[in-house]
Amino acid sequence: xxxxxxxxxxxxxxxxDHNKNLEGELxxxxxxxxxxxxxxxxxxxxxxxxxxxDPDIDLYDLEELCDRVGWARRPLRKVRKAIRYSFLVxxxxxxxGKRRRLIGFARATSDRAFNATIWDVxxxxxxxxxxxGKALMKYAIEKLRAEDISNITLFxxxxxxxxxxxxxxxxxxxxxxxxFWYPD
Amino acid sequence: xxxxxxxxxxxxxxxxDHNKNLEGELxxxxxxxxxxxxxxxxxxxxxxxxxxxDPDIDLYDLEELCDRVGWARRPLRKVRKAIRYSFLVxxxxxxxGKRRRLIGFARATSDRAFNATIWDVxxxxxxxxxxxGKALMKYAIEKLRAEDISNITLFxxxxxxxxxxxxxxxxxxxxxxxxFWYPD
Numbered sequence: 001x002x003x004x005x006x007x008x009x010x011x012x013x014x015x016x017d018h019n020k021n022l023e024g025e026l027x028x029x030x031x032x033x034x035x036x037x038x039x040x041x042x043x044x045x046x047x048x049x050x051x052x053x054d055p056d057i058d059l060y061d062l063e064e065l066c067d068r069v070g071w072a073r074r075p076l077r078k079v080r081k082a083i084r085y086s087f088l089v090x091x092x093x094x095x096x097g098k099r100r101r102l103i104g105f106a107r108a109t110s111d112r113a114f115n116a117t118i119w120d121v122x123x124x125x126x127x128x129x130x131x132x133g134k135a136l137m138k139y140a141i142e143k144l145r146a147e148d149i150s151n152i153t154l155f156x157x158x159x160x161x162x163x164x165x166x167x168x169x170x171x172x173x174x175x176x177x178x179x180f181w182y183p184d
Numbered sequence: 185x186x187x188x189x190x191x192x193x194x195x196x197x198x199x200x201d202h203n204k205n206l207e208g209e210l211x212x213x214x215x216x217x218x219x220x221x222x223x224x225x226x227x228x229x230x231x232x233x234x235x236x237x238d239p240d241i242d243l244y245d246l247e248e249l250c251d252r253v254g255w256a257r258r259p260l261r262k263v264r265k266a267i268r269y270s271f272l273v274x275x276x277x278x279x280x281g282k283r284r285r286l287i288g289f290a291r292a293t294s295d296r297a298f299n300a301t302i303w304d305v306x307x308x309x310x311x312x313x314x315x316x317g318k319a320l321m322k323y324a325i326e327k328l329r330a331e332d333i334s335n336i337t338l339f340x341x342x343x344x345x346x347x348x349x350x351x352x353x354x355x356x357x358x359x360x361x362x363x364f365w366y367p368d
Contacts (some may be wrong), residue, residue, distance in 0.1 A: 074298070082297035085271075109293045109301065113266035114258070117293065117301050117337075141365060150367055153301075153339060158359035169363035175342035178362015179353035181325060183334055 048095045049103075049132065051139045055089035061102040069122045082119075087112060087147075090140045092123075092132060103127045104136045108144060108152075116144045118154040137167050155180075232279045233287075233316065235323045239273035245286040253306045266303075271296060271331075274324045276307070276316060287311045288320045292328060292336075300328045302338040321351050339364075 059076045067073070083089055092104030103124040110116035118140060123133045144152055155178055156164050161171060172178075243260045251257070267273055276288030287308040294300035302324060307317045328336055339362055340348050345355060356362075 078297040082295035082299075085294065085296040087269075107295075109295050109299065110269065111266035111291075111293050111303070112269040113262040115266075115293065115301070115303055117299070119295070119299055145367065152365040154363050155337065156361050156363050158361070161361050161363070164363050167365070169365045171361045171363055173364050173366075176362065176364070177340050177342070177345050177355045178360065179338050179340050179345070179348050179355055180357050180360070181336040181351070181353045182357075183329065 046096070049135075050093045050095050050100075051136065052091050052093065053089060053143060054091070055083055055086070057083065057089065057091055057102070057105075062105060065102050065105055065122055065124055066120075068124055068126075071122070083107060085109070086119075087116065088140060088143055090136060090143070092136050094127070104132055106136055106140050108140060110144070110147075110149060112147065112149070114149065115151045115153065116149045118152065121154075121160075133163065134167060137164075141167070153178075230280070233319075234277045234279050234284075235320065236275050236277065237273060237327060238275070239267055239270070241267065241273065241275055241286070241289075246289060249286050249289055249306055249308055250304075252308055252310075255306070267291060269293070270303075271300065272324060272327055274320060274327070276320050278311070288316055290320055290324050292324065294328070294331075294333060296331065296333070298333065299335045299337065300333045302336065305338075305344075317347065318351060321348075325351070337362075 059079055062079065063073065063076065086107040087110035088108040090104075090106045091102060094101045094103050101124075104122065104127070106118055106121040108116045108118045118137075121133070121137065123136065141152060152169075154164065154169065156169070156171075165171070243263055246263065247257065247260065270291040271294035272292040274288075274290045275286060278285045278287050285308075288306065288311070290302055290305040292300045292302045302321075305317070305321065307320065325336060336353075338348065338353065340353070340355075349355070
């Protein structure tokens with residue numbers, strides 16, 4: 001199946017005619033310049049933001065996004081494996097006509113029953129502070145909830161703790177502490 | 185394959201002749217009453233503590249262990265699924281002659297590349313404070329490290345934070361916070 005077919009069969013676009021899940025405010029904001037007075041159908045230069053759960057992401061697109069976010073490079077072989085064994089892979093695309101650009105990403109490991117842990121949340125710096133990170137996360141939470149997973153966890157860098165708080169994530173509920181073990 | 189065959193093909197026993205990985209101190213401690221002056225071979229009533237990565241665990245054995253630890257019961261259907269989709273399942277058994285008893289458990293979700301998260305660490309209260317939880321966790325860490333997973337995480341209740349600290353786990357390194365999202 002071509003990328004586009006896959007993208008749109010597994011995706012949710014932020015446009016009024018695909019609105020099912022996301023907030024009206026965001027939908028309005030991100031629904032692109034809709035044809036005014038044009039003939040029916042999608043305008044050629046319409047800008048849309050599309051969310052997808054298709055895990056088949058071009059690793060170079062992803063590496064470019066991670067570079068832009070400032071993350072240390074990781075071996076593509078391992079990134080491929082991590083995506084393959086993630087339960088959920090969410091990507092966000094800016095789509096203009098036939099062009100698409102990867103602007104957001106997150107993935108989650110899970111036991112598919114009780115717990116999921118979200119990793120590698122990235123939004124292209126050019127697209128930050130527009131509510132897209134929030135939309136990406138809400139989409140991920142919604143997908144995990146649809147699988148009846150009730151305990152969604154993550155490890156947040158200090159500068160994004162408040163971002164996740166606003167999404168309903170709690171720090172150390174009942175004194176539970178996130179802990180890390182690294183090799184010596 | 186019978187339970188016993190599987191158990192011993194996927195297991196590490198704490199006895200001197202199977203010593204590969206674990207600390208001499210523990211091995212000595214947990215190696216059972218070894219036959220003194222008896223004929224060669226394993227004494228019939230020898231007590232051994234055996235660690236296994238076989239995920240095929242009797243769910244009623246596991247439920248009994250969780251009951252003894254005081255955890256709320258969970259639907260066996262979901263427990264089965266969670267075990268199936270865990271990357272690593274570690275169990276600890278007390279073995280006396282032909283009898284075996286599940287005395288410890290832990291499992292980990294993982295992307296098999298970068299991150300693993302350990303869940304459901306349980307040691308039978310009758311067997312606590314003997315170093316077995318430490319042995320179980322070291323075994324789990326060793327198995328994850330053998331898969332080249334470098335970031336091992338968990339969420340620790342307040343009363344076990346120091347236990348995990350002694351194993352080398354750090355709370356909030358560089359200000360990274362464990363966060364939880366629960367349904368309303």
